[in-house]
Amino acid sequence: MTPHSIAAAFPPVDQHYLLQARQMQALSFSVHIPLVAFGLSFPAMVLFVEWLGRRRGDELYLTLARRWSKVMLTLFAVGVITGTVLSFEMGLLWPNFTGTFGSVFGLGFTIEGFSFFLEAIFIGIYVYGWRRLSPRAHLLSGIPIVITGITGSLLVIAVNAWMNHPGGFSLRNGKVVNVHPLRALLGNSYLWNELIHMYVAAYVVTGFIVAGCYAFGWLRGRWGRYERTALTVALTFAALASIAQAPIGDWAAREVASTQPVKLAAMEGPIQDDSRSVRAPSRLVSRQPAETCHPDPASALDPRRSQLERDGGGTRLRSGQPAAPGERGALVVPDHGGDRNIVRAPRRLVRRVLDQAKAPARVPVVLSGARFRRTTFGCGADRRLACDRGRPTAVGGLSSNADRRSRHGCARHPCRLRRACPRVPGGSERARLGTPTPRTSPAGPVTRILRPTKGGVGHVSSVATNGVHTRRAHAVHRARRRRPRGRLLAAPSRSRPARTERSRVRTPSNGARVGGEPCLADLRADRLLDLLPQGVRLDHVHSRGAPVHRPPRHPLSRRLLRDAGRGRDAAGIGTHRHAVRTVLDPRPRSHSARRSAASRPTACRSATPPGICGRAGSTRRPS
Amino acid sequence: MWTSWLNPTSIVIGALAVATSAYLAAVYLAADAAHDQERALERSFRLRALASGVTAGAIAIGGLFVVNADDHALVHSLLHGRALPAVIVSGLAGLGTLRLVSWRRYELARYAASLAVAAIIAGWALSRWPTILPGLTVHQAAAPHDTLVCIVVAVLGGGVVLLPSLALLFRLTLAGRFREDEVAELEKGTVTHPSVNVRVLASAAVACLIAGFGLLNIADSSWAHAVGVACLFGFIARAFSAIVVPALDQHSATR
Numbered sequence: 092m093t094p095h096s097i098a099a100a101f102p103p104v105d106q107h108y109l110l111q112a113r114q115m116q117a118l119s120f121s122v123h124i125p126l127v128a129f130g131l132s133f134p135a136m137v138l139f140v141e142w143l144g145r146r147r148g149d150e151l152y153l154t155l156a157r158r159w160s161k162v163m164l165t166l167f168a169v170g171v172i173t174g175t176v177l178s179f180e181m182g183l184l185w186p187n188f189t190g191t192f193g194s195v196f197g198l199g200f201t202i203e204g205f206s207f208f209l210e211a212i213f214i215g216i217y218v219y220g221w222r223r224l225s226p227r228a229h230l231l232s233g234i235p236i237v238i239t240g241i242t243g244s245l246l247v248i249a250v251n252a253w254m255n256h257p258g259g260f261s262l263r264n265g266k267v268v269n270v271h272p273l274r275a276l277l278g279n280s281y282l283w284n285e286l287i288h289m290y291v292a293a294y295v296v297t298g299f300i301v302a303g304c305y306a307f308g309w310l311r312g313r314w315g316r317y318e319r320t321a322l323t324v325a326l327t328f329a330a331l332a333s334i335a336q337a338p339i340g341d342w343a344a345r346e347v348a349s350t351q352p353v354k355l356a357a358m359e360g361p362i363q364d365d366s367r368s369v370r371a372p373s374r375l376v377s378r379q380p381a382e383t384c385h386p387d388p389a390s391a392l393d394p395r396r397s398q399l400e401r402d403g404g405g406t407r408l409r410s411g412q413p414a415a416p417g418e419r420g421a422l423v424v425p426d427h428g429g430d431r432n433i434v435r436a437p438r439r440l441v442r443r444v445l446d447q448a449k450a451p452a453r454v455p456v457v458l459s460g461a462r463f464r465r466t467t468f469g470c471g472a473d474r475r476l477a478c479d480r481g482r483p484t485a486v487g488g489l490s491s492n493a494d495r496r497s498r499h500g501c502a503r504h505p506c507r508l509r510r511a512c513p514r515v516p517g518g519s520e521r522a523r524l525g526t527p528t529p530r531t532s533p534a535g536p537v538t539r540i541l542r543p544t545k546g547g548v549g550h551v552s553s554v555a556t557n558g559v560h561t562r563r564a565h566a567v568h569r570a571r572r573r574r575p576r577g578r579l580l581a582a583p584s585r586s587r588p589a590r591t592e593r594s595r596v597r598t599p600s601n602g603a604r605v606g607g608e609p610c611l612a613d614l615r616a617d618r619l620l621d622l623l624p625q626g627v628r629l630d631h632v633h634s635r636g637a638p639v640h641r642p643p644r645h646p647l648s649r650r651l652l653r654d655a656g657r658g659r660d661a662a663g664i665g666t667h668r669h670a671v672r673t674v675l676d677p678r679p680r681s682h683s684a685r686r687s688a689a690s691r692p693t694a695c696r697s698a699t700p701p702g703i704c705g706r707a708g709s710t711r712r713p714s
Numbered sequence: 715m716w717t718s719w720l721n722p723t724s725i726v727i728g729a730l731a732v733a734t735s736a737y738l739a740a741v742y743l744a745a746d747a748a749h750d751q752e753r754a755l756e757r758s759f760r761l762r763a764l765a766s767g768v769t770a771g772a773i774a775i776g777g778l779f780v781v782n783a784d785d786h787a788l789v790h791s792l793l794h795g796r797a798l799p800a801v802i803v804s805g806l807a808g809l810g811t812l813r814l815v816s817w818r819r820y821e822l823a824r825y826a827a828s829l830a831v832a833a834i835i836a837g838w839a840l841s842r843w844p845t846i847l848p849g850l851t852v853h854q855a856a857a858p859h860d861t862l863v864c865i866v867v868a869v870l871g872g873g874v875v876l877l878p879s880l881a882l883l884f885r886l887t888l889a890g891r892f893r894e895d896e897v898a899e900l901e902k903g904t905v906t907h908p909s910v911n912v913r914v915l916a917s918a919a920v921a922c923l924i925a926g927f928g929l930l931n932i933a934d935s936s937w938a939h940a941v942g943v944a945c946l947f948g949f950i951a952r953a954f955s956a957i958v959v960p961a962l963d964q965h966s967a968t969r
Contacts, residue, residue, distance in 0.1 A: 143962070194857035198864050205872030212879045216886060224886075235879070270858045280936075287943055316965050323961045331953050335946040338927045342939065345931075 112184040119177050126170035129300075130210070131244055131293035133163045134236040136301070136328055140320075141233065145226055155321055157221050159301075164218045167211070174207075191267060195260050196253050198272040199246040206243035210236055244293075245286055252281035255351065281350070284343040291336045298329025722784040726777035733770035734831050740766050741811065741827045745820035760815055763823075767812045771805075774834070791841035800837030804830050915956035922949035 106112065137159045144152025178200070182189050213235040220229050253259075259275025260267045276282075302325040305318045716722070744759035782789040792801055807830035814823035844851045856862060922945045929942030 147966075149966070194861045197857065198861060198868060201865050202868050202872065205868070205876055208876055209879055212876075212883045216883055220886070268858065270861050272861050272864045283939075283943075316968075319965045320962060323965070324958060327954055327957050327961075331950045331957075334923070334953075335926070335950050338930045338946060339943070342930050342942075 106187070116177075116180055116184055119173060119180060123170065123173040123177055125296060126166055126173060127244065128293035128296040129163065129166045130170055131240045131290060132297040132328070133159070133166070133301075134214075134233060134240060136297065136324060137163055138230070138233045138237065140324060141230060145230060151317055151320065155317060160218050160221070164214055167214055171207075171211070191265075192257075192260075195257075195267060195270050195272060195275050196250045199250040199253075199276050203243050203246040206239045206246065210239040210243065213239070241290070244289060245282075246276070248286045248289055249276040249279065249282050252276075252279045252285050255285075256281040281346070284339070284346050288336070288339050288343045291332050291339055294328050294332035295336055298325045298327075298332060301325035302329060722780045723788070726773065726780050730770065730773045730777060733766060733773050734834075737763065737766040737770045738827055738831060741815060741820070741823050744815065745824055748818065748820050756818075760818070763815045764812060767808060767815070767827075771808055774808075788841065792837060795841055796843070797837040797841035800833045800840055804833035804837060807833060912956050912960055915952050919949050919953035919956055922946070922952060 137156050140152050140159065141156035144150070144156060213232055216224075216232045217229065217236060220232060224232065253275050256279055257275070258279060259271040259273075261269045263269075302322050305313075305322040305325070308314070308318055309322070740759050740763035744756055744763050747755035747759055778789055778792075791797060807826045811823050811826040811830060814820070814826055844853070846852050846855050857865070926942045926945030926949055929938040929945060931942070933939070933942070
């Protein structure tokens with residue numbers, strides 16, 4: 092089946108109020124998912140405390156478990172309401188999707204319904220059975236809650252994994268035929284890392300929230316044995332889950348990197364959109380601003396992008412100025428709105444955080460909400476500041492949420508724009524669905540429908556391009572084999588000027604970049620939807636407004652860019668007008684950095700196209 | 715002014731839904747109040763059950779005329795087709811419920827009330843048969859065969875688990891176990907402080923963490939990932955017992 096026939100199978104999506112539907116869905120998910128986290132992990136914590144109390148014969152533990160179980164029941168009830176909203180939204184907001192593919196994934200929701208009912212029944216028995224059932228029966232009645240929580244999330248995540256990686260059916264005339272629901276849902280390789288990541292993240296979220304409540308009580312002077320016990324249990328759960336979440340998250344990130352590079356780029360890089368009304372999700376993990384100007388799926392392939400970034404020592408807050416190239420930002424706020432948008436976090440708070448971060452025990456801090464004093468939901472949720480200074484504990488939990496949100500929030504598609512080592516049996520030729528993405532005006536729709544070009548499949552990229560890919564593939568391979576510590580844990584804050592100066596610049600070699608023209612490679616017959624039919628959208632992967640300019644195709648430009656990458660001339664990166672405004676830059680900066688900053692504007696103009704270097708003239712003083 | 719969402723039929727059906735819910739709730743609560751010998755509560759719920767039953771019946775009968783004006787075919791199929799028995803059963807059950815409630819025979823009234831509501835919903839489905847929506851038959855709306863088989867199996871399997879659980883819940887609730895006096899929570903004499911060898915546990919946890927890390931993040935095969943995830947969960951469990959138990963012991967000692 093050619094991509095054209097598949098594309099013909101789906102008419103272009105022309106849904107009314109598409110943007111509003113997406114926002115509604117995103118809002119519902121972001122309300123529902125934290126409650127799900129409680130439903131997943133809180134029963135186990137309550138049961139553990141009850142078991143401890145029975146075993147030790149200590150009334151205090153039972154009191155604690157009884158109070159927690161009431162919280163558990165309340166949150167479950169709220170989760171039921173938000174989950175009901177979600178299930179209606181599946182049909183009301185996405186009728187075509189559900190109508191077309193409902194027969195494939197509907198089974199998951201059927202079984203999940205049973206699991207939900209069982210959970211509700213046993214939560215009722217558990218909470219109302221305190222002091223009325225025998226101790227043993229009461230403890231046993233809690234176990235189904237834990238199990239059904241896992242099975243319910245398993246099936247919902249199976250649906251999500253299927254959405255990321257559809258399979259178990261074929262398309263004929265736009266109709267889904269030959270459906271194997273079990274294979275579609277449970278035989279999906281994407282399921283396991285998503286499930287485990289979600290499950291561990293649930294412990295992180297619940298543990299830290301519960302521990303936070305008792306820590307707050309501690310500040311208020313409530314610090315008896317009861318509070319100490321509660322804090323110990325919750326915090327231990329959360330901390331250990333955070334440690335385990337680091338390798339699990341890295342595993343998940345590598346899976347995403349190898350199968351959905353654009354999604355990884357979308358999760359990590361600041362994403363621009365045409366209409367200013369939609370805010371791009373900001374990043375949890377700091378990134379060198381230079382790279383944000385080259386949102387390139389190829390660089391998203393680099394597994395190192397999923398690590399938490401190293402950071403130089405002695406950071407401080409800079410605001411109101413565009414980031415200079417070579418800076419390793421640790422506090423990054425993508426600017427969505429008007430110009431001169433400075434970070435709105437009270438500086439004192441950030442400074443305090445940074446002072447703490449200088450201490451040997453580097454505490455990872457995720458600051459949520461840009462305006463701490465009056466957090467507004469829309470802005471606050473978007474402008475999540477990430478200050479990562481060491482162990483990725485807190486980041487892990489939140490990133491899982493953001494991850495899920497980004498997975499749920501928009502129509503998704505397994506668009507594997509390029510695989511890590513794209514190879515096609517035909518040798519150097521890569522099947523390519525090269526697509527100059529249809530450009531719209533800056534005020535146009537947020538999403539782009541990726542269409543196959545007229546060239547369609549079989550467009551052959553040049554040999555030179557292929558060489559670049561091979562080199563990149565080697566780099567990826569090497570990076571995957573690097574010592575694990577470097578990949579996972581952020582290094583201690585030590586000043587590494589050589590590294591911070593170096594910005595790896597990649598030329599968008601064949602036009603395939605986030606923000607540009609995604610190209611499909613590695614077309615395989617068994618993954619029909621990989622061919623990206625017309626009706627399936629890919630959200631948020633294009634640069635804002637300005638059309639993508641490829642760098643001029645002559646050797647000089649490439650050399651300049653390469654030189655820039657080596658820090659000799661930090662050319663024109665990091666100053667895109669949409670780019671990062673606020674950066675905690677490493678201090679002290681070296682003299683070479685000053686030089687390069689001073690010499691940037693010229694080089695920027697000469698070396699990089701306007702789409703990449705929008706704000707050439709704004710020199711930043713390292714003050 | 716009228717749309718497919720807002721029209722006389724939908725308003726009547728919505729009002730009927732609210733009235734039947736109130737009716738069911740009042741009947742059931744009256745039964746519970748009678749069971750608990752709460753005389754005042756029982757009186758007020760009995761009154762409400764009678765009032766809401768009469769209201770629901772009035773809405774149902776009056777609604778027939780409204781719906782007849784709006785959608786003649788629906789009423790015609792309700793009163794002339796195979797739905798007629800269901801409508802008759804619903805009406806009789808409704809009247810019987812009112813009678814039973816006024817006689818204070820609440821246990822029977824429960825079943826009669828649910829029969830009345832279930833019969834009218836079944837009558838609606840029967841009157842529409844074989845279409846599920848105008849222009850869409852059940853056959854057209856059905857999923858492919860394999861999916862249906864899977865769903866039937868899932869529903870049956872789920873029912874095997876769900877129904878006993880539901881029966882357990884109802885037995886506990888209706889038999890009044892949840893209203894009984896509190897039983898002693900603690901079994902005396904179970905005070906045991908297990909001795910935990912923290913050092914061994916901690917080193918096992920670290921070993922698990924390292925193994926899980928290596929298997930999950932350095933190895934590439936899927937079985938290694940599975941074992942690595944298991945190791946990481948083992949790490950959590952062991953480290954948890956190595957940390958929490960001594961900490962709680964310490965708290966207990968300093969109480």
